Amino acid sequence: MQSLLGISGIIEKYIRTGLDEEEQVKLNAWLGEDEANAALFRQLTDEHVMKQHLDELDAIDIAKGWNAFQERKTGQETNIRDIRKARWWKYAAAILLPLVIASGMLFFNKEKQDNDYEYTPTALRYHNDVEPGGNKAVLILSNGEKVILDGDSLASLGERDGARLQNDSARLVYEKGFSQPGEVVFNTLTTPVGGTYSVVLSDGTRIWLNAMSSIRYPTHFTGSERTVFLKGEAYFEVARNVHQRFIVETAEDVRIEVLGTHFNVMAYNNEKEIVTTLLEGQVQLKYGSSSPTYNLRPGFHAVFNKQQQLMDIARVDVDGAVAWKNNLFLFNNDNLEDIMKQLERWYDITVEYKLKTKPKSHFTGGMRRMENISKVLEMLELTGGAHFEIEGRRIIVTSP
The missing domain is CATH 3.55.50.30 (Phage tail protein beta-alpha-beta fold)
Incomplete structure (x- = not known):
């Protein structure tokens, strides 16, 4: 439960300048505690009501008031420097706004109880509702066979395509170090609309897939590279191996190379950009055969514009990029x-x-x-x- 004065301060900042992520989460939590809170918030942030209060504050002539006070006190008119000092009165008045909001909250809650105020619940405002997605995916074996996966089952899938597989509560696991001799074969894990899943590859690398995504990978890695193919969005925690680079290939011939690191790639077909966000380690990116190599550091993302065929690198809030995974x-x-x-x-x-x-x-x-x-x-x-x-x-x- 948020304190009355605490939430009033958050609402005041929402009105004035907007909130940072932490404050917005606190506000959302308070709004979700009670349907009446959302109704109260709408009343307190009503444009016409707030405009009236702000107009009243703005109408105060600080300089004129300070001069009148000084004349009564000393008989002399103040100078510009003194006027600047007097501006704190306006700031003091602004500080009172959270208290005004808190008073309004108390009045509103009391009025709601006294007058049997009715709030229209979300369920009545929206005659239909849609439930969120969940843990579901399809594993496509090398021969085209499809295995339906869900997050509620814990079962061994046995040996498939020269690998030993386990479905472990929304995570598909390839047993590390187990491989049958023979040619390298590929599996594909795909998530539908409203689905998410993760997979642990045979080298220990873990990949989380967002909705409408697929990852194609060999059941075991050979040679000097570990190459996977991504459509959609995925978060990678790559097992470090200095002898085998890990490579993610996406549409538009964007190629991401790492040794061991944590990063997110968003490469949906219906998006204008391919975005790679680095949390730990270091990655290198290229697009096409003739582009330069771009080095990405933690806390930065690389944005590839599909239409313009240009790469841009900038600092970014990494929490936002991987929020879906959490x-x-x-x-x-x-x-x-x-x-x-x-x-x-x-x-x-x-x-x-x-x-x-x-x-x-x-x-x-x-x-x-x-x-x-x-x-x-x-x-x-x-x-x-x-x-x-x-x-x-x-x-x-x-x-x-």
Whole structure:
């Protein structure tokens, strides 16, 4: 439970400048504690009410008031330097805003009890709802046979394609060091819309697959390279081996080389960019046969623009890049279309836009990915940037 004054301070910052990720998570947690909290938040952040309060503060003539006070006190008019000192009055007034909000919260809660205030629950606002995705995947063997995997089973899959396999609660494990002699064969692990899974390769490398993704890999590695092929998005924790480079190949001939490291690759076909984010170690990237080699350091990402065929490297918040692996949505000044693409992949929905104008709003905040979609949409609506309707598995986005 958030303290009244603590949450009022967060709401005040939300109104003034916006929140950082930690503050947004705290606000979301408070909003999720009680349906009435969301109703209260909407009232406290009502544009017309806040404009009236801000206009009243803005109308105060600090310099004139300070001069009048000085004249009464000393009989002399103050100078510009004294006016600058007096500005603290305005800052002091601003500090009172959280207390005003807290008072409003107390009044609102009391008024709700006295007048039997009714809040329309999410379940009634959205006549349909969509449950989140979960742990599910399909293993495709070298002969085309498909093995359905889910996160609830713990079973040995026996020897397949010269490897010994175990399905261990949302993780497919290839026994390390076990391999039958013969030619190298490939398996493919693929996740559907609304699915996620992980695999431990024969060298000990662990790979997490996001929804609508696939990874193709040999059942055991030979030679000087360990090469896998990615479509979609995956997070890698590569087992270090100085004698065998680990290589990830994606669409657009983007090639990522490592020895042992932790990194995320987002390479969906319907995205304009391929993004590689490094958490630990060092990776090298190339695209095509004639491009230069790009070195990536921890805390940076490399963004390859498919249309322009250009690579850009910049510092980034790595937590946002791997939030999906931790069952979180984390938005950092993201636009609505990018967010809705994430929701499409995770909730197995389609999105239809019926907006008067293209939304300019950007969204920052966080939420668990295991919530029903109505909870996510409600949080997005609180920004005032869009309105949502659910019709089966179709989300209609309209202007607020």
